[in-house]
Amino acid sequence: MTFKNKLFFTFFFLLTPFVFLAQSSNLVLTGIMDFTVPSGGSNGKAIHLTATDTIADLSIYGIGVANNGGGTDGQEYTFDPISVLPGEQIIVARSIPSMTSYFDTCFVEFNHVLQATSSISQNGDDAIELFFNGNVIETFGDINIDGTGQCWEYTDSWAYKDVGDTSCLGGNWIFGGVDCTDGSTTSYSSNCPYPLCPLPPSSGCTDPFALNYDPLATFNDGSCLYSCLFLK
Ligand SMILES: [Ca+2]
Ligand SMILES: [Ca+2]
Ligand SMILES: [Ca+2]
DSSP: OHHHHHHHHHHHHHHHHHHHHHHHHHHEEEEEEEOOOOTTTTTTTTEEEEESBBOGGGGGGEEEEEGGGOOOOOOOEESSSOOOOTOOOEEEESSSHHHHHHHHHGGGOOOEEOOOOOOOOOOOOOOOEEEEEEEEEEESSOTTSSOTTTTTTTTTSSEESSSSOOSSSSGEEOOOOOTTTTSSSSSSSSSSSOTSSOTTTEEEEOOOSSSTTOOOOOEOOOOOOOOGGGOO
């Protein structure tokens, strides 16, 4: 073997681990749900993921719900062996009928709908671990801290990956607010529509006291503007 070839193979083997590491990042956590849905129970629990590249076999990934700050519970759920395309949205839901109904017209945003096991048991204070080949590649929350009263608590609500408050989980997540789905029949009618969902065509400012009140709007999109005189 020439020196040049030796150099080539040395670099090749040095780079091999990085190639495998790069493959591990093709699935990311996007949303953690603990909705209060009309059918109650665990029916509003789901985890939303996004593929960042093609995944030939999703079953090399898994999820663990690290309950109540007690540290890791290991991988408790393994994905179905399906293939996924770049940019596709995946929801793992405890009750597919309940989530289909609750997401209303938005449910079509999910490209893959998977049945969760009872291991998808988060109730707003639990950290979530994403596994690839048995190793944790991403964590939401803190596996050693019970989320009750923490900035990342999502009881009867959701957490969604987006640019947020830098003092909370590195500024990588936004939150619906604790209890924001209580009493709602759909995500749109809750106090915290799920961020993935496009606004319905009838959205606008629904407050008659706002400067830009739209009498035709039936869904408040948060755009209402008020005169300074009315600020209390
Ligand atoms: Ca668990
Ligand atoms: Ca819990
Ligand atoms: Ca509640």
